[in-house]
Structure formats: C-alpha cells, structure tokens
Amino acid sequence: MSTIKKHIKELSIINTTHSIGKKQILLNSQETSTPLTQIAITRLKAGEMAEEHLHPTMEEFFLYQKGDAIMTVGKEQIICSNGDFLSIPANTLHSLKAITDIEIITIGCATY
Numbered sequence: 001m002s003t004i005k006k007h008i009k010e011l012s013i014i015n016t017t018h019s020i021g022k023k024q025i026l027l028n029s030q031e032t033s034t035p036l037t038q039i040a041i042t043r044l045k046a047g048e049m050a051e052e053h054l055h056p057t058m059e060e061f062f063l064y065q066k067g068d069a070i071m072t073v074g075k076e077q078i079i080c081s082n083g084d085f086l087s088i089p090a091n092t093l094h095s096l097k098a099i100t101d102i103e104i105i106t107i108g109c110a111t112y
Contacts, residue, residue: 004031008041016042018050021098023106037108044069044098052095059109060088067102071095 004027011024021044028038037058044050052072062071064084071078071086072095080086088094090111 011041016050018053020044020048020050029110035110035112037110039105039107041065042104042106044096044102044104046098046100049097050095052093054091054093055108056091057111059090059111060094061107061109062086062088063105063107065103065105068099069102069104070097070099072097 006026008024008026011026013022013024015021016023021042023040023042026039026041027036029036046067062080062085064080064082064086066082068079068081071080073086073088074093078086
C-alpha cells in the first residue's frame with residue numbers, strides 16, 4: 001500500500017448507497033489492506049431520511065460536521081449535531097433523518 005493524498009474539491013459527488021443524499025468517498029476498501037469498507041463525507045438535505053436498515057458484517061461510525069439529525073438506533077432516538085460522534089455496531093437496526101442540512105464523515109469497517 002502506498003500513501004494516498006486527496007483533496008475534497010477533487011472528489012466526485014455521488015449518490016449514497018441508500019439513494020438519499022450525496023457523498024464524496026475519501027477512501028474505499030480497494031485502497032487499503034484493512035477491514036475498512038469506506039470513509040466518506042455524506043451530505044443530506046433537511047427532511048431527507050435513510051430508512052431503517054442494518055449491516056450484518058459492518059460497523060458504522062458517524063462524525064457530525066454540520067447540522068442536526070435524528071439517528072434512531074434500535075428503539076432509541078439520538079439527536080446529533082456538530083461535533084457528535086456515534087458508533088453503530090454491526091447487525092444493529094438504525095435510521096437517519098436530517099432535521100437541517102447535514103454533513104457527516106461516515107466510516108464503515110467490516111467485521112469478520
């Protein structure tokens with residue numbers, strides 16, 4: 001593996017896997033030898049929502065950069081805003097609703 005340097009302004013803006021919001025991928029699984037699946041900057045507009053889902057073989061981490069959102073993990077609703085970090089274990093039901101326009105650094109890590 002070699003050193004990777006990227007600039008956010010040069011990254012493509014693509015749809016998220018959940019077909020809501022946009023993301024820019026900073027690093028994906030093909031660029032690392034770790035169990036990392038992806039690091040991305042994800043943006044949702046106010047009112048957009050990722051429906052309840054789970055990842056059987058991936059832990060997911062969220063670092064909120066801008067805006068306010070409600071993350072539902074299991075039956076618990078968690079209000080998240082700038083500076084909040086949230087860790088979702090693999091195989092855990094969760095959903096995300098943007099209260100305002102949001103920007104999140106999302107990190108996925110495969111479990112084996």
